[in-house]
Amino acid sequence: MLLIPLDADYTIPLRRAPDMRDACTEAYGTSHAASVVSLRELLGLIGAHEWRKKGVEIPALGGERIHPHYGVFSPVRGEYIELVANAPLPSKTLAFDIGTGTGVLAAVLAKRGVKRVIGTDQDPRALACARENLARLG
Structure with a gap:
């Protein structure tokens, strides 16, 4: 107030x-x-x-950091990240990250060897955040 x-x-x-x-x-x-x-x-x-400056360490990415933008959900809960990091993959050809946010799940899938990962989001800020994080992670 x-x-x-x-x-x-x-x-x-x-x-x-x-x-x-x-x-x-x-x-x-x-x-x-x-x-x-x-x-x-x-x-x-x-x-x-x-x-955004310091980033959030993601163990499933080998300790790499994701840098969330303002208004984009930050990956502070590791359960779902670990689930994607360890669950059997039905295909290593294509995966979708619906509501990608920071791009953390897309990064985990790419690290696991999925050849093409498509991340979508309705928020332009989230898409910019995911692009920045994925570019930083290579």
């Missing part, structure tokens, strides 16, 4: 306010006008920005 003012460049015009420009730009893109954001939203932006 607390709103925080943001200048057009995402600077918080309050004394001793942290620099939120990178986190806001990652989440919202370029700004052209001053705005306000809820404190809850701002705290979420900070958390997402830190996860």
Whole structure:
């Protein structure tokens, strides 16, 4: 219920306010006008920005890291990742990752030797996140 003012460049015009420009730009893109954001939203932006910088270690990828974007589900629960990493595959020719999010399951399937993995998502932010992660993982 607390709103925080943001200048057009995402600077918080309050004394001793942290620099939120990178986190806001990652989440919202370029700004052209001053705005306000809820404190809850701002705290979420900070958390997402830190996860994106540091990444989330994925044991099924040999300890490689997935870097989730703001608003994209982060792979913090390993059960489903381990399930995909260990379940028998009906085919190594083609697999689908519906609702790919960060692309973590697509990466696990590719690491397991699936020749073609198609990841889909309705959120453009998730698709950009998956592309970035898969490119980073090679």
